[in-house]
Amino acid sequence: xxxxxxxxxxxxxxxxxxxxxxxxxxxxxxxxxxxxxxxxxxxxxxxxxxxxxxxxxxxxxxxxxxxxxxxxxxxxxxxxxxxxxxxxxxxxxxxxxxxxxxxxxxxxxxxxxxxxxxxxxxxxxxxxxxxxxxxxxxxxxxxxxxxxxxxxxxxxxxxxxxxxxxxxxxxxxxxxxxxxxxxx
Amino acid sequence: xxxxxxxxxxxxxxxxxxxxxxxxxxxxxxxxxxxxxxxxxxxxxxxxxxxxxxxxxxxxxxxxxxxxxxxxxxxxxxxxxxxxxxxxxxxxxxxxxxxxxxxxxxxxxxxxxxxxxxxxxxxxxxxxxxxxxxxxxxxxxxxxxxxxxxxxxxxxxxxxxxxxxxxxxxxxxxxxxxxxxxxxxxxxxxxxxxxxxxxxxxxxxxxxxxxxxxxxxxxxxxxxxxxxxxxxxxxxxxxxxxxxxxxxxxxxxxxxxxxxxxxxxxxxxxxxxxxxxxxxxxxxxxxxxxxxxxxxxxxxxxxxxxxxxxxxxxxxxxxxxxxxxxxxxxxxxxxxxxxxxxxxxxxxxxxxxxxxxxxx
Numbered sequence: 001x002x003x004x005x006x007x008x009x010x011x012x013x014x015x016x017x018x019x020x021x022x023x024x025x026x027x028x029x030x031x032x033x034x035x036x037x038x039x040x041x042x043x044x045x046x047x048x049x050x051x052x053x054x055x056x057x058x059x060x061x062x063x064x065x066x067x068x069x070x071x072x073x074x075x076x077x078x079x080x081x082x083x084x085x086x087x088x089x090x091x092x093x094x095x096x097x098x099x100x101x102x103x104x105x106x107x108x109x110x111x112x113x114x115x116x117x118x119x120x121x122x123x124x125x126x127x128x129x130x131x132x133x134x135x136x137x138x139x140x141x142x143x144x145x146x147x148x149x150x151x152x153x154x155x156x157x158x159x160x161x162x163x164x165x166x167x168x169x170x171x172x173x174x175x176x177x178x179x180x181x182x183x184x
Numbered sequence: 185x186x187x188x189x190x191x192x193x194x195x196x197x198x199x200x201x202x203x204x205x206x207x208x209x210x211x212x213x214x215x216x217x218x219x220x221x222x223x224x225x226x227x228x229x230x231x232x233x234x235x236x237x238x239x240x241x242x243x244x245x246x247x248x249x250x251x252x253x254x255x256x257x258x259x260x261x262x263x264x265x266x267x268x269x270x271x272x273x274x275x276x277x278x279x280x281x282x283x284x285x286x287x288x289x290x291x292x293x294x295x296x297x298x299x300x301x302x303x304x305x306x307x308x309x310x311x312x313x314x315x316x317x318x319x320x321x322x323x324x325x326x327x328x329x330x331x332x333x334x335x336x337x338x339x340x341x342x343x344x345x346x347x348x349x350x351x352x353x354x355x356x357x358x359x360x361x362x363x364x365x366x367x368x369x370x371x372x373x374x375x376x377x378x379x380x381x382x383x384x385x386x387x388x389x390x391x392x393x394x395x396x397x398x399x400x401x402x403x404x405x406x407x408x409x410x411x412x413x414x415x416x417x418x419x420x421x422x423x424x425x426x427x428x429x430x431x432x433x434x435x436x437x438x439x440x441x442x443x444x445x446x447x448x449x450x451x452x453x454x455x456x457x458x459x460x461x462x463x464x465x466x467x468x469x470x471x472x473x474x475x476x477x478x479x480x481x482x483x484x485x486x487x488x489x490x491x492x493x494x495x496x497x498x499x500x501x502x503x504x505x506x507x508x509x510x511x512x513x514x515x516x517x518x519x520x521x522x523x524x525x526x527x528x529x530x531x532x533x534x535x536x537x538x539x540x541x542x543x544x
Contacts, residue, residue, distance in 0.1 A: 002368065002369065002372070002373075003306065003307065003310075003369055003373060006306075006310055006365075006369075007306060010310075016313050016316070026320065026323070028320075028323050028324040028327070029324075030323075030324060030325065030326065030327040030342075031323060031327050031328075032327035032328055032333070047469070050236065050238070050239075051236075051238050051239055051242075051469075052239070053235060053239040053240075053242040053243050076242060076246065076331070077328065077331075078242040078245070078331065078333050079327065079333055079341070080238070080239075080241065080242055080333075080336075083336065083341050083467065084238075084467060084468075084469065086467070086468070092327070
């Protein structure tokens with residue numbers, strides 16, 4: 001008979017379901033929804049493509065540059081691409097409104113283009129992917145110094161990074177009391 | 185009087201997943217049962233060898249949605265053993281948190297279905313409504329209601345800040361009194377007890393013979409829990425009282441599950457209190473060397489064993505898993521012996537069979 005109490009409480013408290021689609025529904029901030037891509041941050045390392053179980057992510061080369069494609073109809077929303085992206089170029093939004101009609105199915109794609117450009121140093125045509133701090137071999141560059149490399153082709157990037165790194169020789173610990181960095 | 189055969193399944197209103205029982209009945213009484221499997225076979229084990237070690241974290245999570253944390257957890261444990269990766273302290277506790285949240289939701293789902301099969305639909309609705317608290321916790325902390333994506337090789341993918349811990353604590357405080365109330369209903373309600381007590385009995389000796397695991401074994405009085413017998417993650421530092429029953433019937437199995445859900449709340453609180461600071465795991469991938477190992481964890485349905493063999497290439501050479509339902513559904517032939525036809529669905533659901541896991 002004690003269950004009658006539960007039934008009575010339910011009568012008073014009313015429905016516990018959300019009034020969707022006539023009202024708002026529960027959408028937490030961490031929800032793994034539609035993926036958005038920022039081509040300006042992407043180095044085209046293809047980590048996302050390699051960890052994607054569904055094969056939803058593709059890179060291909062077009063006359064305009066390198067194209068990123070994320071096919072939402074194949075995406076499992078596991079978020080591994082976002083987790084492993086070293087550049088934070090991929091982000092998951094809380095947008096879960098992904099139902100669509102059959103004729104819209106080819107539009108459920110996230111596109112991005114890394115455009116082709118002419119190298120500022122040698123003039124060769126190259127795909128202007130985002131530069132990384134890795135090119136500086138040991139030297140920790142400022143974000144501006146990293147960004148500067150964007151205008152160069154891969155070969156000239158290495159040269160320019162070496163020039164910048166050479167201008168900042170590694171600080172030698174003059175004080176013997178200073179503990180060495182990087183020792184575990 | 186002659187016997188005749190009733191087919192139950194593979195598509196049947198009382199079964200949640202496709203499974204085929206050829207039941208030989210004499211009047212209302214079951215004389216023998218023949219179980220035919222294979223209706224949900226998708227070739228996932230083969231597929232794991234065609235995908236990379238890192239892709240498989242997601243693939244193993246999608247074998248089954250109710251144990252969707254245990255599969256990648258055991259898989260990651262195996263890969264970590266092969267590669268000699270030590271899990272950070274914080275990640276060990278966070279893995280326990282993810283596992284226990286999933287356990288509460290999984291157990292509540294099963295006992296809810298049990299009430300539904302008894303015909304007590306108000307109780308079914310009430311338990312499912314209570315389970316929504318844990319579903320919301322999963323959605324808020326991990327971003328999905330079922331596929332929580334908590335594990336990664338070498339750590340976890342989520343972190344709990346002060347807000348997250350406060351939210352978890354508030355939701356547990358909300359859940360606990362309702363769950364205690366539900367346990368009282370399952371223990372005292374005549375409609376439920378009359379349909380479930382003394383039904384589908386698996387004695388202690390039979391349970392040992394069948395090698396059943398998880399709540400099915402514990403309801404028959406076998407105090408076997410991987411979290412205690414072979415502690416992994418942070419379980420060696422946590423207090424995990426093993427819940428056992430004595431009767432081995434449908435009712436005992438429901439009560440063991442409810443008690444375990446209650447214990448999980450305490451484990452979650454211990455984890456939240458003891459959660460060490462530090463790293464949660466690497467965000468870079470590494471090369472996994474050649475090797476083979478076995479890893480096991482306590483899934484909501486019982487002991488889940490993973491065997492992984494790698495050869496130094498990006499793809500694993502072999503991944504094999506022994507799921508708890510594989511051990512438990514063999515015992516169904518004993519539980520269904522001399523049962524009434526109307527109790528078949530009740531007894532089948534009481535072992536919480538996960539067909540997707542078993543047939544992959």
